[in-house]
Amino acid sequence: MEAFKNRRRTTVVICLLLAIIIPLVVLFSRRGNTHGYKSNFILPLYIYPSERAWDPLYDAIITHPRTKFTVIINPYNGPGKTPQPEEEYAAAIQRLDKFPNVKRLGYVRTTYGTRNISNIISDISTYAGWTTTGLGMHGIFFDEAPANFEDGLDDYVKRINQAVKTAPGLLPERITVHNAGRVPDRRLADPNTDVSVVFEGPYSSYQSRSAILASLPLDRTRYSYIIHGVPTSKKSGELRKFVNGLSTHAQYLFVTDLKDKYYEAFGPRLSDYVGAIPT
Incomplete structure (x- = not known):
């Protein structure tokens, strides 16, 4: 006892x-946290999938199997005019589908809230119709999303988000990403906006905005930073420290040293930047 x-x-x-x-x-x-927080490498992929054109991406995915990728598919500033993607895109997307750490978002532009909403919903429906095996999208990336509040724009945001959340052909989780490139007016906030790109710009501009971005109220899982022109002088240790810092405030990250055409080319250090993403 x-x-x-x-x-x-x-x-x-x-x-x-x-x-x-x-x-x-x-x-x-x-x-x-000196190791950073688990994050996604978000990649606006505006490169036509000609023979071997996407090989650097496939190689990076294979080399970094623990890294989560969110890849934005953009055939023609949207899905194009045909119900299904052309053969080259279909083959390239189906290859991406073989990687369990990759999710795909369809590109849709909103022209800062001025594009006709029926055209936006039509684009969403086209992506939702890509139901052939391996072609489905996991959500929509709204580029040129509105940032300034005007009457009716809050309803506009809600309607396009709802169109994604109710599109039967899209894959779970039906993710909505809004890229205003900066912090949008709080009156445009909508619970169905899963992720907001609150910074899209050069490294030098990020440095002057970092304190404001760090003070945003939502959880880091709701934010994305897209930063180009990162100094090539940053070695692997410095780069990792920089990205770890980003990860404390945003879960979806894109960083590159390219200063132009950064969505139309991978750059020789793609694998380094992917490798810097905390997993």
């Missing part, structure tokens, strides 16, 4: 210690 009481006291003491230690570990890991 005495041995049983001793074991019980020991168990109680261990439970109390765990109750104190675990919250402290979580707290301090949030304050000073």
Whole structure:
């Protein structure tokens, strides 16, 4: 009986210690996480899939199997005019489908909220119709999303989001990403906007905006940064430290040293930037 009481006291003491230690570990890991937070490499892929053109991407995916990729498919500033993608795109997308760490979003432009909403819904429907095996989209990337509030734009945002969330041909999770390139007016907020690209620009501009971006109120899973022109002088350790810092405030990250045509070319250091994403 005495041995049983001793074991019980020991168990109680261990439970109390765990109750104190675990919250402290979580707290301090949030304050000073030197390894970054798990993030996605979001890639606006505006490169036509001619023979071997997407090979650098396939190679990066294979080399970094633990990294999650969110790839934006953009055949013709949208899905194009045909119900199904042309043969080259179909083959390239089906190859991406073989990688379990890749999700695909269809590109749709909104022209900052001025494009006719029926045309936007038509584009969403076209992507939703790509139901052939391996062609389905996991959601929509709304480019040139509105940032300034005007009467009716809040309803506009809600309607295009709802069109994604109810499109039967899209794959779970029917992700909506809005790229305004900057922080949108809070009156345009909608619960069905899953991710907002709150910064799209050069490294030099990010440096002057970083404090404002870090103060945004939503969880980091709701934000994305797209940064180009990262100094080539950053070695692997410096690059990883920089990206780790980004990951504390945004889950969806794109970084490159390219200064122009950064969506139309991969650049020789693609694998380095993918490798810097915390997993």
